[in-house]
Amino acid sequence: MNLSKNNKRASGGILAEYHHLAFDYLHKKLENSRDNPCSYHPIRNSFWKTIPSGNYTPDEGITFMNDYLDCLETQIAKIISKNSIAYWIHLLRRIACILVIGIEVKPL
Structure with a gap:
């Protein structure tokens, strides 16, 4: 192709x-x-191996998901801290992330 x-x-x-x-x-x-x-993925595996299988209440599920989110954010912070702020700003501008909801928006 x-x-x-x-x-x-x-x-x-x-x-x-x-x-x-x-x-x-x-x-x-x-x-x-x-x-x-x-x-x-090893990060996913290491986190969910600590949670015993079973049925949980919605509140317990929310707690597990928030704990998993904290785990992921910690790992992401380790990765992104290896590059400078200038690098991430450059990357953001190259990707041109914009929110478009029903209107035409031209990238910067």
């Missing part, structure tokens, strides 16, 4: 964003792996 920078088309003629192909590749790789797709 030949994709130019300004004309990214996936098979079937659907216009694809830059990340669609990467996520498609990731999902296909996970589907084709012999590993259980729910247990492939």
Whole structure:
């Protein structure tokens, strides 16, 4: 498949964003792996191994999810702290993250 920078088309003629192909590749790789797709990440595994299997109340579930979120945020902080603020600002500007809700907005 030949994709130019300004004309990214996936098979079937659907216009694809830059990340669609990467996520498609990731999902296909996970589907084709012999590993259980729910247990492939060591951070996820190490956290959920500490939670005994069973039925929990919604409040307990919320507590578990908040604890998992704290665990993920700690790991993300370790990763992003390795780069400078200037790096992350540059990356943010290159990606041009914007929120579009029903109106046309031109990237900065």
